[in-house]
Amino acid sequence: xxxxxxxxxxxxxxxxxxxxxxxxxxxxxxxxxxxxxxxxxxxxxxxxxxxxxxxxxxxxxxxxxxxxxxxxxxxxxxxxxxxxxxxxxxxxxxxxxxxxxxxxxxxxxxxxxxxxxxxxxxxxxxxxxxxxxxxxxxxxxxxxxxxxxxxxxxxxxxxxxxxxxxxxxxx
Amino acid sequence: xxxxxxxxxxxxxxxxxxxxxxxxxxxxxxxxxxxxxxxxxxxxxxxxxxxxxxxxxxxxxxxxxxxxxxxxxxxxxxxxxxxxxxxxxxxxxxxxxxxxxxxxxxxxxxxxxxxxxxxxxxxxxxxxxxxxxxxxxxxxxxxxxxxxxxxxxxxxxxxxxxxxxxxxxxxxxxxxxxxxxxxxxxxxxxxxxxxxxxxxxxxxxxxxxxxxxxxxxxxxxxxxxxxxxxxxxxxxxxxxxxxxxxxxxxxxxxxxxxxxxxxxxxxxxxxxxxxxxxxxxxxxxxxxxxxxxxxxxxxxxxxxxxxxxxxxxxxxxxxxxxxxxxxxxxxxxxxxxxxxxxxxxxxxxxxxxxxxxxxxxxxxxxxxxxxxxxxxxxxxxxxxxxxxxxxxxxxxxxxxxxxxxxxxxxxxxxx
Numbered sequence: 001x002x003x004x005x006x007x008x009x010x011x012x013x014x015x016x017x018x019x020x021x022x023x024x025x026x027x028x029x030x031x032x033x034x035x036x037x038x039x040x041x042x043x044x045x046x047x048x049x050x051x052x053x054x055x056x057x058x059x060x061x062x063x064x065x066x067x068x069x070x071x072x073x074x075x076x077x078x079x080x081x082x083x084x085x086x087x088x089x090x091x092x093x094x095x096x097x098x099x100x101x102x103x104x105x106x107x108x109x110x111x112x113x114x115x116x117x118x119x120x121x122x123x124x125x126x127x128x129x130x131x132x133x134x135x136x137x138x139x140x141x142x143x144x145x146x147x148x149x150x151x152x153x154x155x156x157x158x159x160x161x162x163x164x165x166x167x168x169x170x171x
Numbered sequence: 172x173x174x175x176x177x178x179x180x181x182x183x184x185x186x187x188x189x190x191x192x193x194x195x196x197x198x199x200x201x202x203x204x205x206x207x208x209x210x211x212x213x214x215x216x217x218x219x220x221x222x223x224x225x226x227x228x229x230x231x232x233x234x235x236x237x238x239x240x241x242x243x244x245x246x247x248x249x250x251x252x253x254x255x256x257x258x259x260x261x262x263x264x265x266x267x268x269x270x271x272x273x274x275x276x277x278x279x280x281x282x283x284x285x286x287x288x289x290x291x292x293x294x295x296x297x298x299x300x301x302x303x304x305x306x307x308x309x310x311x312x313x314x315x316x317x318x319x320x321x322x323x324x325x326x327x328x329x330x331x332x333x334x335x336x337x338x339x340x341x342x343x344x345x346x347x348x349x350x351x352x353x354x355x356x357x358x359x360x361x362x363x364x365x366x367x368x369x370x371x372x373x374x375x376x377x378x379x380x381x382x383x384x385x386x387x388x389x390x391x392x393x394x395x396x397x398x399x400x401x402x403x404x405x406x407x408x409x410x411x412x413x414x415x416x417x418x419x420x421x422x423x424x425x426x427x428x429x430x431x432x433x434x435x436x437x438x439x440x441x442x443x444x445x446x447x448x449x450x451x452x453x454x455x456x457x458x459x460x461x462x463x464x465x466x467x468x469x470x471x472x473x474x475x476x477x478x479x480x481x482x483x484x485x486x487x488x489x490x491x492x493x494x495x496x497x498x499x500x501x502x503x504x505x506x507x508x509x510x511x512x513x514x515x516x517x518x519x520x521x522x523x524x525x526x527x528x529x530x531x532x533x534x535x536x537x538x539x540x541x542x543x544x545x546x547x548x549x550x551x552x553x554x555x556x557x558x559x560x561x562x563x564x565x566x567x568x569x570x571x572x573x574x575x576x577x578x579x580x581x582x583x584x585x586x
Contacts, residue, residue: 010273014256022547029539037532074444075269075288078552079511082544086515086559089536090522097529120526123473127521130464131514138456140445143507147514 003073026085027051038099042168046161047092054084054157061149071145080149087154094120110169121158194579208494210451221498225450226505229290235300236437239281250430257427261299263549266291288443295419303429307387308337326394329387339428347421359409359417376403450506457513481573482524486517488569508555516562538563
């Protein structure tokens with residue numbers, strides 16, 4: 001709550017607008033690109049849900065960092081939504097890539113795509129957890145917080161997207 | 172006569188030799204990049220200096236307090252918001268990494284506190300904050316004797332002029348450029364440009380043709396003679412020869428306008444917020460992490476060895492080239508940002524190498540995001556996105572180099 005209050009009262013209108021346009025721009029540009037590439041509304045919806053969950057997890061993460069760990073939220077933390085989006089987009093890109101690669105082919109089955117997406121999401125999860133944890137000791141507290149919040153927000157969103165894909169992705 | 176036996180020379184495979192030679196050159200190139208990028212390797216030779224230039228030595232932090240006498244104004248919230256918005260725009264456009272502002276009221280006065288942390292030249296940042304840069308076009312007051320030898324500064328004081336309807340908001344853009352002056356030498360001028368459909372400014376210039384008007388900046392007037400020749404160009408001389416200062420003045424002219432004057436009442440150096448780590452430790456950590464992760468992936472055998480080698484090689488080439496570039500060009504670098512960039516690239520290259528069908532999609536989406544953040548972002552986000560865009564391009568090239576290299580090596584070694 002403190003973070004939201006700080007942003008609301010201390011940021012100028014220009015600052016709020018700029019940050020809003022930037023984050024909405026990332027969301028819009030990604031969703032538009034995904035829709036134009038796949039022409040599939042379910043993947044578009046999944047991507048939107050993925051971004052929404054990651055944004056929510058970002059906010060929760062920042063709240064935990066500032067209240068539980070007493071780390072001051074400063075300018076550098078603006079990197080969190082951007083880093084999260086980059087990691088999430090690289091995951092959603094796998095799903096989109098599989099989909100457009102297989103879509104027109106004979107024996108196209110969405111279950112195969114989901115299975116491949118699952119395998120790669122597992123690999124990405126292991127890789128990101130190993131990567132973040134292995135450099136954890138070498139970086140400053142703020143960088144640790146940025147890496148942890150971004151990685152966990154991305155992974156949370158990835159697995160929510162996978163879970164929802166069972167319901168949303170149909171032939 | 173005995174004939175010499177014919178020496179049979181086997182047909183030379185030039186393609187094989189050329190490939191061999193090319194692989195040697197490429198191996199040397201990769202090794203040189205790795206060696207340059209590794210920490211402290213610059214100490215191996217005293218002939219070259221390519222140590223990584225970190226920003227931590229360049230950072231400074233300051234708190235500024237501005238006072239505004241607008242306590243009794245009904246629209247004071249609007250004035251404060253526009254002032255902070257304009258100051259934020261000026262500072263972020265100049266490249267100040269960290270800007271934090273808040274407003275408060277005390278003794279019937281409004282105050283703005285600005286906390287700045289930057290690696291940019293301090294005197295220029297001071298100037299951006301110190302000067303509200305309120306612009307007004309003024310005309311001579313007929314009641315004032317501008318030729319009075321008792322008052323030689325009369326021509327420079329805004330109180331001796333009459334305001335016109337023209338302020339900064341009347342102009343579309345104020346373009347700073349070099350033009351020939353009366354001494355036939357090039358110097359900087361500010362050209363005031365209006366929207367094509369607005370005629371008031373044109374009428375004003377025609378009315379005052381051949382006369383002297385003035386441009387008041389924070390109460391200090393620079394007289395401008397309106398030429399009699401057509402088209403009438405309104406060019407205000409800028410008192411600087413330096414490109415960097417001209418850029419700063421352009422920024423002050425072209426980032427909105429401060430509605431009411433303020434006074435800088437206090438400026439104090441404060442301790443910097445240090446998010447940097449020891450770059451040697453960090454680079455060693457990243458290197459160690461990459462080796463450990465790839466060794467682990469190699470051992471668990473879930474990904475083909477070919478893909479793992481390709482992915483690891485692409486990662487090594489990309490990071491080595493990037494760090495080498497930063498070292499050789501002596502580009503001041505935020506170590507914590509470099510760490511995040513490297514980690515993001517390791518993750519991206521791993522995904523794009525393994526999923527060839529998703530490679531284009533992922534790279535296109537990421538390039539779009541990076542460009543957007545580089546254009547609209549501020550501070551660290553802007554630097555991160557600009558670097559990421561270059562890294563993405565470098566990653567694509569490195570993947571091609573890695574693929575070419577592993578194919579050629581396999582052919583030569585007949586694996």
